[in-house]
Amino acid sequence: MNPEFERDLGITRRQFFGKSATGIGMAALASLLGEETVHAHSPFAKPEGVGGGAAGGRLDAGGNAKAKRVVVLWQGGAPSHVDLFDYKPGLEKLRGTDVPDSVRKGTRLSTMTSGLKKFPVLPSIKPFKAYGKSGMMLSELLPHIGSLADDICLIHSMHTEAVNHAPGVTFLLTGSQIPGRPSMGAWATYGLGSMSKDLPAFVVMTSTDTGRTCGQLFYDYYWGSGFLPSKFQGVRFRSEGEPVLYLKNPDGLPDGLRRKQLDDIGALNAQHLSEYGDPEIETRISQYELAYKMQASVPDLLAIEKEPAHILERYGKDVHRPGSYARNCLLARRLLERGVRFVQLMHSGWDQHGNLPTQLAEQCRDTDQSSAALILDLKERGLLDDTIVLWASEFGRTPFVQGDMTKAAYGRDHLGSVYSMWACGGGFKGGYVHGASDDFAYNPVKDPMDGHDLQATILHQLGIDHTKLTYRFQGRDFRLTDVFGTVQKKLIV
Structure with missing residues (x-):
């Protein structure tokens, strides 16, 4: 011009x-x-429905929603399904022999093992046992999760094309291996809106093990909003210092003056919004107000000392350590019961390429008790029926050894062709095992499913048809499941 x-x-x-x-x-x-x-x-169209959601009754999945909330317990680095979930007693007789070419059949592997000439079988490092009335077979490393076997839907047939961590995490949490798409939590809150007036609809917390294993980085696009308005992105609560920066009033600024300042800023933003219709201005207005309300709600949320002693004991001693997985599990329950729609806990440390026997046991001790405690807490409060708890990772581990199995430094490499995860609550069948892998826990042989199928099923349980939850961007309608995904009816009631 x-x-x-x-x-x-x-x-x-x-x-x-x-x-x-x-x-x-x-x-x-x-x-x-x-x-x-x-x-x-129009990307500027104001979302419809209660709480700012886009669904507005137009995206119904063909029945009443079974779930209102989701909590993702992300186990970063890829837990070994061979050692924890996928019971293969026949592998003991094959110890040290090669996984046959007919089983591997060109499966994509990471560069750490793709050039190997030998692929010696490494059976499970610890015994499995039957848990619950269902007789679900799980490793003895998971006694607390095992005690809830009759509440768990165990999936043995997950698979992915990814063999490296970041693409694998990005795919399961955003529907694409390439960063930039909205995360599952962003899509859920875009579709359904918020249930809380003084906390974000989507909250993220991160943790790592105590420095014993290789921890993976957590990128903010794992909980980002992509091309959706930024008010749908996850709000990360920090593990040290202030959980959310800049919530407190600046020194010397009384609350009344702060309130007047926000009112004046809000009026200016509202005028700007009426002129341009930019959804980011609307985000700015709503987030200023939410931050003001969080000044009171967040300190109360974090006051875990108000919990009864037996509840704190249920989560284990690490619950008293800020930033621990156990503390985050307890905070997740407190967030969910306060109306937060989507909670995502990101925990790293499962990348056991070496020293597998020691590190796997330590990692299970860090996570098993508190994962089960969260389920028990939700169940006792009547929240599990309409809350999906998803325990997930980017892929699994190889049934062949990485390194020298005669020495303590051995481990397992990444495997995307098949792996296990579990879900419970929110209409997922308890005491149910879905799908199966082959005798080597290497390929799915029954009811295979991928991340798009899982995403479609979770949205279905939230009452949303995944094919209709779309957002127009750069000339096309995008959705979480892209052009894929099938609701897995066998998993749900």
């Missing part, structure tokens, strides 16, 4: 096109296509 023209009009080039996009241009398009059509696909 000519600078003199900008001066005469009293607007900048940016303002001119901004006004045009929501003014004459949008009006003209509406007259051609019909008002309802345009605004249904």
Whole structure:
């Protein structure tokens, strides 16, 4: 735009096109296509439904929602399904022999083992036992989760194309191996909105083991909003210092003056929003208000000393250590009962390429008790029926050894062709084992499913048809499951 023209009009080039996009241009398009059509696909359209969700009854999955909330217990680094979940007693007789070529059949492996000439079988390092009335077979390393076997839906047939951590995590949490798509929590809160007035709809907390194993980095796009308005991204609670930065009033600023300051800023933002219709301005308005409310709600949330002693003991001694997985599990329960829609706990330390016997046992001690405690707490409070608890990771581990199994430094490499995870609550069948792998725990042989199938099933339990929860971006309608995904009816009631 000519600078003199900008001066005469009293607007900048940016303002001119901004006004045009929501003014004459949008009006003209509406007259051609019909008002309802345009605004249904406009990224500036205000979400419908209770609590700011986009569903508004239009995305119903064909029945009443079984779940209202989701908590993801992410086990970063890939726990060994061979050692924890997928019982293969026949592998003991094959110890040290090669996994046959016919089983491996060109399966993609990481560069750490793809060039090997030998693939010696390493059976489970600890015994399995039957748990619950269902007789579910789990490792003795997981006694607390095992005690809840009749509540758990154990999936043995997950698979993924990814063999490296970041692409694997990104795929399961966003539907694409390439960063930039909205996360599952962002899609859920976009579709359903918030149930809490003074806490975010989507909260993330991270933890790692106590430095014994290789920890994976947690990138913010694992809980990002991608091309959705940023108000749907996860709010990360920090493990040290203030859980959320800048919640406190600046020194010397009394609360009354802070309230007046926010009102004035809100009025200016509202005027700007009416002129441009930019959803990020709406986000700014809502987040200022939410932050103000969180000044009171967050300290109360974090006051775990108010919990009865037997509840604290249930989560284990690490519950008293800020930033621990146990503390985060307890905070997850407190968030869920306060109306938070989606909670994502990211825990690292499962990447056992070496010293598997010691490190796997330590990692299970860090997570087993508190994972089970969260389920018990939800169950006692009547929240498990409508809360999905998902214990998941990016892929599994190889049934062949990495390193020298005659020495303590051996481990297992990444395996995406088949692995295990579990879910419970929110209408997932308890005491049920879904799918199966082959005799080497290397390939799925029954009811295979991938991340898109899991995402479709979770959205279905939340009452949303995954094919209808879309958002128009760069000329096409995107969804969490891309163009894939099948609801796995066998998993759910």
